Amino acid sequence: MKGKRPVQAAAAATLGCALTVVWGPGTAQATGTPENGISFYNVVFNDGEPVVIGTTNTVQIPVTFTVKSTAPLDWFRVWAYKGTLTNGDALNDASEWNEDCRESKAGGFYFYDCDRVHDIDPRSERLNGGKGLINADATSWKVGATGVRLGGGFDDDHLSTTVQVKRYDRIRDMNASPEPVTAGKAITVKGTIQRANWDTNHYDGYSGRRVSLQFKPAGSSSYSTVKKVYSGTGGTLSTTVTATQDGAWRWKYYGNSTSGPATSHGDYVDVVQ
Template structure:
């Protein structure tokens, strides 16, 4: 049996509307004050397929979430939340809503199991409670699982699963020239590396970063390593190579613990 809804609004918002701020804070923000019940457990939590969540400066994204709920009591609702801070009502809760909610229901050993597939709505400019992301939020976020019982009562578990949030990077003005070029002559490849600044809602120049120059020969599908170039203090990239054959040049930035990876689409150069 599958439980399915095409669009499900934020559980936090639903609780806020239905029960008022005080109750919502108790349910969502202070699980440490409520011991986990043995009759309801959350497991198999995976956010964004185990990869970091990379966010820019304004565009809302959808992030896949899967998990399992095990219960021997009837439930009215349940959800998994990612949070940062201390669970005392001051923490940040990441997603503003859930869409494409689908849970496969099964039973075994007196328990009901819900294997859920969801898609979280994540927006850097709007978190639960009206918070916004700032640069220090590019770090590890913890998770909780909350279940609302039919007839009243709830259970919130502190989960061991974590997810990492990263600031998006972009490489602008990627260009290889001249085009076309004579064989054996130099090709100059330029670019500019920038990184999302959640404090100011813009992309800032990102200096001192190692970026890889890659080449894909015409008629092939694989990118090959050429050299590593470090961005200047203004994020600028510039290097020269010798023209040998037709193909496409691109920059690839692998990112770091707080910054997402980025590759340019590539610039084709005809060698004659």
């Protein structure tokens, strides 16, 4: 196990132990009876939010959890996987991690409170037999945990939560024209919505998406939805609105079960009264 180091049983110490990356919504508790006096709880992935990953950029993922044990632990980990607990494809295989765990002892138990940040590389050769992430990975992953005691004995747990991993969406080529425009005339707003394709490591046009056109009047701090448009072939977006006042236009997509949300930049249009 990468990063494996002995854990010293000293109260309030910072631990050096191995942890593989985990992500997704919710707080997890171990299912079944803890083995060898080891249990995991208060497991929180990515601050309770789905993990949205693009084609190239490494994404940092926070994870917090607590391990409770009747004896000092040699190492422990929590990870997301598909397949079986003991022979599955681990999402953590694309990760690197730092180590930040605090140890304490109370009531005859050892407690390890961990607060960590992990990096995931979508192109990691350690995932899917060298392929990195593939499109089928945009789904709900299960979560497992392992703890190993100093001197022998371990516990493998399937935790009662899932990790939702999504493909990154983006909106490009945002443009509202003409600029300036006479009040009462038409403004044409265009753009293109794209989705990460992990199979090819490129972004493809995302057709058939219901995308909101939003407007922020001059002097305002917030956008509101004016109309909704479905993206066409290649993810193209296009619609017209009537010019009434100065302000910024943008596109916003709220995502779905396999794709994250996306927001374009705002394009300001002067309206001549």
